[in-house]
Amino acid sequence: xxxxxxxxxxxxxxxxxNGHTHTEFCKHGDGAGAPxxxxxxxxxxxxxxxxxxxxxxxxxxxxxNDPVKMCQLAMPEDQLENxxxxxxxxxxxxxxxxxxxxxxxxxxxxxxxxxxNNMIDSYSHWLDDxxxxxxxxxxxxxxxxxxxxxxxxxxNLLNYYGTMDNLVEHYYEHIEMAIQFAATLPFNHVRxxxxxxxxxxxxxxxEYDAEKCQVYLKxxxxxxxxxxxxxxxxxxxxxxxxxxxxxxxxxxxxxxIQNGIEGVFGSDAHKPADVKSGWSWYKSAIDNYNKK
Ligand SMILES: [Zn+2]
Ligand SMILES: [Zn+2]
Numbered sequence: 001x002x003x004x005x006x007x008x009x010x011x012x013x014x015x016x017x018n019g020h021t022h023t024e025f026c027k028h029g030d031g032a033g034a035p036x037x038x039x040x041x042x043x044x045x046x047x048x049x050x051x052x053x054x055x056x057x058x059x060x061x062x063x064x065n066d067p068v069k070m071c072q073l074a075m076p077e078d079q080l081e082n083x084x085x086x087x088x089x090x091x092x093x094x095x096x097x098x099x100x101x102x103x104x105x106x107x108x109x110x111x112x113x114x115x116x117n118n119m120i121d122s123y124s125h126w127l128d129d130x131x132x133x134x135x136x137x138x139x140x141x142x143x144x145x146x147x148x149x150x151x152x153x154x155x156n157l158l159n160y161y162g163t164m165d166n167l168v169e170h171y172y173e174h175i176e177m178a179i180q181f182a183a184t185l186p187f188n189h190v191r192x193x194x195x196x197x198x199x200x201x202x203x204x205x206x207e208y209d210a211e212k213c214q215v216y217l218k219x220x221x222x223x224x225x226x227x228x229x230x231x232x233x234x235x236x237x238x239x240x241x242x243x244x245x246x247x248x249x250x251x252x253x254x255x256x257i258q259n260g261i262e263g264v265f266g267s268d269a270h271k272p273a274d275v276k277s278g279w280s281w282y283k284s285a286i287d288n289y290n291k292k
Contacts, residue, residue: 017050020266029270103129108178133193164208172216183227194247230262235278
């Protein structure tokens with residue numbers, strides 16, 4: 001693969017890539033509703049050369065028992081085509097300033113993987129890029145979010161799994177299935193979204209065994225290397241006071257670089273002001289690796 005460098009900054013072009021961002025088609029987050037143009041202008045001003053728009057696609061009907069959460073977490077099915085048309089239009093408009101990839105943040109839908117496969121088949125002509133994320137785990141009577149609120153996690157998942165250690169173990173089992181699923185998808189740079197999202201409410205939940213987490217993550221490294229699936233080096237956790245960290249530990253990112261596993265910066269912006277958020281952490285993590 002030839003490496004391409006920006007003629008002004010000298011930075012490697014693929015480094016100037018934000019691989020995880022949202023749009024006005026997303027109904028959650030405190031800045032929800034800002035038009036995609038505002039994100040793109042922000043991306044150009046921030047120096048990005050490549051930009052993946054990765055909205056949450058529709059979920060299968062009845063995926064969650066709670067209809068309110070369903071509405072906020074994913075666009076309705078009849079909006080998906082409008083979403084792609086809008087990205088196509090702006091992709092053409094900005095083509096000489098920013099390489100825009102039309103993508104999705106796919107959910108790993110445990111037991112309903114075919115829903116995602118069918119969606120990809122139907123829209124393959126518009127799909128350039130994809131992230132696969134684990135946002136849901138099975139609970140007592142259906143699927144529940146791991147990242148809605150600490151109270152929600154506590155009553156619907158922690159009570160069901162009994163201990164945080166047990167819950168975390170199941171989370172990584174689902175990450176493992178998500179990696180295997182991602183490996184079957186027709187994308188060159190498919191990545192696992194926010195690998196350590198289970199840590200979102202870490203500071204307000206009962207403690208869990210950090211050493212075991214390391215063991216799970218090391219297992220994921222082996223699987224990522226085997227399958228060729230990459231990781232979303234996701235900064236959103238830095239902005240969440242109950243987490244305060246990237247959703248990927250620096251040592252893990254370094255191991256990815258070491259093992260040739262692709263790690264793409266993702267600010268997971270749900271508002272334009274967050275497009276570059278966490279970029280300096282990402283750059284310094286790479287510098288720290290190069291210094292070793
Ligand atoms: Zn979102
Ligand atoms: Zn996500």
